[in-house]
Amino acid sequence: MISNDQRDIDHRIIRSVYETFMPINDELHELIVSKTTYVEIAKGQEFIQQGGPNDQLGLLVDGLMRSVEIIDGDDHTMIFFDAPCFVTEYVGFLRREPSRHSIIALEDCRLYVWSYDDLQKMYSLSKESERVGRLIAECVIADVVNDVRSFRFDTATERYEKLTATFPKLVQRVPQYMIASYLGVTPESLSRIRAKLIKE
Amino acid sequence: MISNDQRDIDHRIIRSVYETFMPINDELHELIVSKTTYVEIAKGQEFIQQGGPNDQLGLLVDGLMRSVEIIDGDDHTMIFFDAPCFVTEYVGFLRREPSRHSIIALEDCRLYVWSYDDLQKMYSLSKESERVGRLIAECVIADVVNDVRSFRFDTATERYEKLTATFPKLVQRVPQYMIASYLGVTPESLSRIRAKLIKE
DNA sequence: AGATATCATTGACCTAAATCAATAATCATC
DNA sequence: GATGATTATTGATTTAGGTCAATGATATCT
Structure with missing residues (x-):
């Protein structure tokens, strides 16, 4: 500092x-x-x-x-x-x-x-x-x-969608496990949520 | 009014x-x-x-x-x-x-x-x-x-326990479904939570 | 008291997310 | 570019709580 x-x-x-x-x-x-x-x-x-x-x-x-x-x-x-x-x-x-x-x-x-x-x-x-x-x-x-x-x-999926909508660059700038933790889910769950959203 | x-x-x-x-x-x-x-x-x-x-x-x-x-x-x-x-x-x-x-x-x-x-x-x-x-x-x-x-x-059970600890009379004064709703669970779930706590 | 809402409990089943475990993909460092 | 660490994905299983449906228990009202 x-x-x-x-x-x-x-x-x-x-x-x-x-x-x-x-x-x-x-x-x-x-x-x-x-x-x-x-x-x-x-x-x-x-x-x-x-x-x-x-x-x-x-x-x-x-x-x-x-x-x-x-x-x-x-x-x-x-x-x-x-x-x-x-x-x-x-x-x-x-x-x-x-x-x-x-x-x-x-x-x-x-x-x-x-x-x-x-x-x-x-x-x-x-x-x-x-x-x-x-x-x-x-x-x-x-x-x-x-x-x-x-x-x-909101479900975890909805929280993720809202986060990426209001703060789209965040996903590029920080590791995914921190996003998961911010959303209140495990990294595994966020990975699955993303997989599901991509498939749609 | x-x-x-x-x-x-x-x-x-x-x-x-x-x-x-x-x-x-x-x-x-x-x-x-x-x-x-x-x-x-x-x-x-x-x-x-x-x-x-x-x-x-x-x-x-x-x-x-x-x-x-x-x-x-x-x-x-x-x-x-x-x-x-x-x-x-x-x-x-x-x-x-x-x-x-x-x-x-x-x-x-x-x-x-x-x-x-x-x-x-x-x-x-x-x-x-x-x-x-x-x-x-x-x-x-x-x-x-x-x-x-x-x-x-917190789990729903923990939220219920904290609520009754900090505000014990509330349970007497309002219907249970309102407490459930405040805790963010269904009335059925709160009923089961209470049943489990009593059994212990 | 009896009839009728309203509220609470219980049961059977379903779903979202957690947990545990194994890979796969990235990244940093020599 | 190979090596080891970190991060992400995928699979199998478990769990908390939701949903739907039926039954009991309380209130309320005439």
């Missing part, structure tokens, strides 16, 4: 990601940038380690990551993060608990990072930042609710 | 629920109360209707409700709401879309209600309210993530 100084920070990317949630005025933008650190994570390296400290919110600007939870020795892919997006293990981060997942770079990654403490300072200093924090949390809710619905109502 | 005026509002209950998220000062408390409406919903009646307008956030202070989504004619219980708690179909509410669920009283219910517009006004008027909104959203994330984990990792 390589950290650099302020000169490496691309203000426009940061602003444009935050602007997907609400208009960001110059004052808030300066506040955000002033707390930003730049980090590079090489392919295969961890950004966050399962069971370790969980005090960083990342904004992935380049690359691909996955969060993984190891339970009883098997590896479960919980989320893929495809730039540009925020990267964190949200629940542990908010509760100040050790991370439940590792977050690992599947390709060389570049991130901007804010510490938990700096984030709280931003919230205290600026009403606008409080709002953007709320809007981001609300979007996370929508994503997670989507996940519940998918596990509740 | 019966709406009454300000005199029916129990300030202490409202404050105590908000205080589970953060300390509420008098100014914010007054703001919240000034926008509050009181509503009673009789057993069997709807608070929110699937496909209908979704512009109310409820605080259930008495009673039990469930949110139900009808898909292809079958009825899926998405959540049980046991007072005191907030009641809404969050995603549609936030996105200003029709409600995905109905929310129905399983017992006679009493709620305090805020309209979407009043909530936005509160957010604009007060930094503190923005923060409490964020903190509530963050708690919702934790709940929903829990749901995903349960559907992903």
Whole structure:
């Protein structure tokens, strides 16, 4: 993990990601940038380690990551993060608990990072930042609710089809067993699902 | 649905629920109360209707409700709401879309209600309210993530055991087929799960 | 109390996906 | 390009839960 100084920070990317949630005025933008650190994570390296400290919110600007939870020795892919997006293990981060997942770079990654403490300072200093924090949390809710619905109502085949529809390049970029794990099925099952879909 | 005026509002209950998220000062408390409406919903009646307008956030202070989504004619219980708690179909509410669920009283219910517009006004008027909104959203994330984990990792039997452990009275208060539906299994399966657990 | 819904249980059978095991295909490295 | 490791496929078998159908048990209502 390589950290650099302020000169490496691309203000426009940061602003444009935050602007997907609400208009960001110059004052808030300066506040955000002033707390930003730049980090590079090489392919295969961890950004966050399962069971370790969980005090960083990342904004992935380049690359691909996955969060993984190891339970009883098997590896479960919980989320893929495809730039540009925020990267964190949200629940542990908010509760100040050790991370439940590792977050690992599947390709060389570049991130901007804010510490938990700096984030709280931003919230205290600026009403606008409080709002953007709320809007981001609300979007996370929508994503997670989507996940519940998918596990509740969809078959593995349907989940696979939806994933390839919304994220077609993923299948090229990561090994199939990680996709299987993300879908909640075994690699053998995913292989059969794919065989069946091809036959049709 | 019966709406009454300000005199029916129990300030202490409202404050105590908000205080589970953060300390509420008098100014914010007054703001919240000034926008509050009181509503009673009789057993069997709807608070929110699937496909209908979704512009109310409820605080259930008495009673039990469930949110139900009808898909292809079958009825899926998405959540049980046991007072005191907030009641809404969050995603549609936030996105200003029709409600995905109905929310129905399983017992006679009493709620305090805020309209979407009043909530936005509160957010604009007060930094503190923005923060409490964020903190509530963050708690919702934790709940929903829990749901995903349960559907992903737990068997139906485990989900049933967890539900009865965390909410033992529920089984007395609602028909079993609703519990089955909440757990994501058929009534027949839940009946067998219970039979097996009793035998052990 | 008797009649009628509604709800819960039980049985027989079916299906999606898991498990275990063996190959086959890829990929990385010397 | 050969060698060993990782990843993907295919087959045989098992299991959790679904589906369909019948029977019991509870409520509710006149």
